[in-house]
Amino acid sequence: MIAITPATVLQRRSDVRYRRIEGEAVVLRQSAAEVLVLNEVGASVLELADGELSVGEWIDALAGEYDGDSASLARDVLAFAAELAEAGLLEPVAGGPEP
């Protein structure tokens, strides 16, 4: 699994298409013709992965939206970002900090 830190900047890969349906995200990775459905947090992460915000900034943004303690939110987001990168949906921004 790719190591992700709060300083990592990720972006959606160019072949990723997604839409939000009732909060969740339907995602198509065009190159693999693969469809995934992400839950609400996953959908938010995918939206935040704009290639400008760091993962730490995602955590801050999500802290305002979801209840729960911030440490476990940070842990979940870091793990989720790594999973999405592993699944080929996200990639590090060229020139940004290495994951």
Place this chain on the structure above:
Amino acid sequence: MSLARVVASAWRENLLFSVLLELTYRCNLDCFFCYNDLGLRGEPLSREQYLRLLADLREMEVMNLTLSGGEPLAHPDFLALGARARELGFVVRIKSNGHALRGELARRVRDEVDPFLIEVSLHGATAATHDRQTRVPGSFERLLANLRELRELGLRVKLNSTLTRWNEGEIEGMFALADSLGLPLQVDPEVTPRDDGGREPLQVAPSPEGVLRLFRLQFARGRAAEEGRPEVRVARGGDDGTVPTPVHKHCGAGSSGIAIDPFGNVYPCVQWRRPVGNLHEKGIGEIWRGSAGLAEVRGLTVQVKERIGAEGPGSHLLNFCPGSAAAHAGSSLELYPAAVQRREILEQVMVEEEKRTLLPVVR
């Protein structure tokens, strides 16, 4: 949540998910059984109207956008609209006859539109049959060359075909051709009347023997696939491949999908030519939320579900389409001959398949 549940949710909650745009009815081929209403007149949507439409559809979280025609590449703004659709993050599909998809244009389609899939029409396994249907000499050879070029460019291509009286005798050859090209082939066993109600295309509707031959072949290929031999995958466009169950509607026509013709008329589906609004008069959001015609269609898909369900256990074999029913029989609730024939032939083939599995195997 699975994709099937998402689609079910779209059908239930009327969430627009897939839109087909018929950009133009112009075409560089002249297929005998073309379903387009070439006599339809109106003010074509302008480039600005299309751009506005795409922005509205993005706002509505529409995911699938199919660019069709006629021949969509014959629209002067095809590349610009396709590129904008890409920028807005749609999953873009192109339905084309493939005749112009070569050289610089094919490269631009790849680089600027980046379609998920290009669906190309194949009408026969030989030049004689294909060109007879397209009524353009040389179109078969040109198509084969273009298909090879598209593959080399790394574009994902699928072949679509309609079974007709003219090509039913070479259906095995069509699958073999698709195999040799490394492309999936989907064959529609039904010729439909033209969108203006004209029945001339039905002159080349396949014979019952032709449909039987197709279904037997498809079952045989299915068996071959199960035994580990190569099989042509029969992909389906949009969300059509995922049929959610249980759901109270027969299909997503007007509930998760619509079609729009070159003059801005909005229909519940490409096959259900019952106008429910026009983009010259109202925006797509307003039509989607407020059209009385769409509300009727949504109600009809519930009635169709009940009507077809009453046909009993084999009702799914009808592969009933309310749009085809309206075109063939004048009512979207009416069983039509092609559907009844399809069920009878499929039942016959399924009995044959059952006997096959009961035969003792001697090795």
